Amino acid sequence: MSEDIDLPRRRLFGTALMSLAAAPFVSIGPAAAQTMAAPSAPSGASFGPLKQIDAGDLNVGYAEAGPADGPVVLLLHGWPYDIYAFVDVAPVLAAAGYRVIIPYLRGYGTTRIRSDATVRNGEPAALAVDTIALMDALKIPKAVIAGFDWGARTACIVAALWPERCQALVSVSGYLIGSVAAGKKPLPPKAEFQWWYQFYFATERGREGYTENRDDFNKLIWQLASPQWHFDDATFDRSATAFDNPDHVDIVIHNYRWRIGLAEGETRYDDLEQKLAQGPVIAVPTITMEGDANGAPHPEPAAYRRKFSGKYEHRTITGGIGHNLPQEAPQAFARAVLDVAKL
Secondary structure: OOOOOOHHHHHHHHHHHHHHHHOOOEOOOOOOOOEOOOOOOOOOOOOOOOEEEEEOOEEEEEEEEOOOOOOEEEEEOOOOOOHHHHOOOHHHHHHOOOEEEEEOOOOOOOOEEOOOOOOOOOOHHHHHHHHHHHHHHOOOOOEEEEEOOHHHHHHHHHHHHOHHHEEEEEEEOOOOOOOHHHHHOOOOHHHHHHOHHHHHHOOHHHHHHHHHOHHHHHHHHHHHHOOOOOOOHHHHHHHHHHHHOOOHHHHHHHHHHHHOOOOOOOHHHHHHHHHHHOOOOEOOOEEEEEEOOOOOOOOOHHHHHHHEOOOEEEEEEOOOOOOOHHHHOHHHHHHHHHHHOOO
């Protein structure tokens, strides 16, 4: 989004902020569940022209909103989603004076790997290094970092390994730092069943199937992960263009194969992965979130509470909210971002 905001967009931002202020919010204590009813509805909102910048291995495509001199919020999407997960979050944060940066992750949208020789690597440490490289390229010393799915995992890693770059953290589904060793351990059958696509991607048939049926596959994931989110075809199609990235399949397949030890990472990330395998505690102020109808694999909040040693809150968002929490409950997500900086 360009930094120049026309009058209709200013009105949109103001309306969004007033709506957020009027939304019901109940606090039940610093580490207890909090709820906010936030019904989802398809949005016709859009971003302005995207920007591109060279950052480390990538030429990153990103949307931007808000004042250029405002405190920075970095919003990170997951798989199989894109920057439009935050299309109704960004105006609220911009109206509150934040500079909002929403990048396409490697393998999505207009982000491109700059060299043919670079490994199409989806391991979590690589995505975290991408994030630091983007902040360096944009001359952002520190930001509130918020995300879900791959984006939450990436945000947690940055907060754990580069706390000086992370003012505060908002993480859907909490502490998502893992390791290959942890990924190799068998889970109870019900939990394994939820990871069906990871096992599918472990096969060459899965790679071929995902390549040929990418949109249908990802729409199914949306439906399973958010069973009460009644998105329309236009909402999905708007995001589906992000999956046409030439490196998308390679990076997705590598990510899920790496997790269970079927694909090697790169040695340049070995030191980072060793640190992550220790399960580092996150000390920056944090709000974790969970939808009450999340159909994707996710840990229970009690399982990760001790992984956050700083100021901390957990919020459970009610109203049939699934895995794509920022898009399904944008007011609740925006409120968490605004609140976490005040912890």
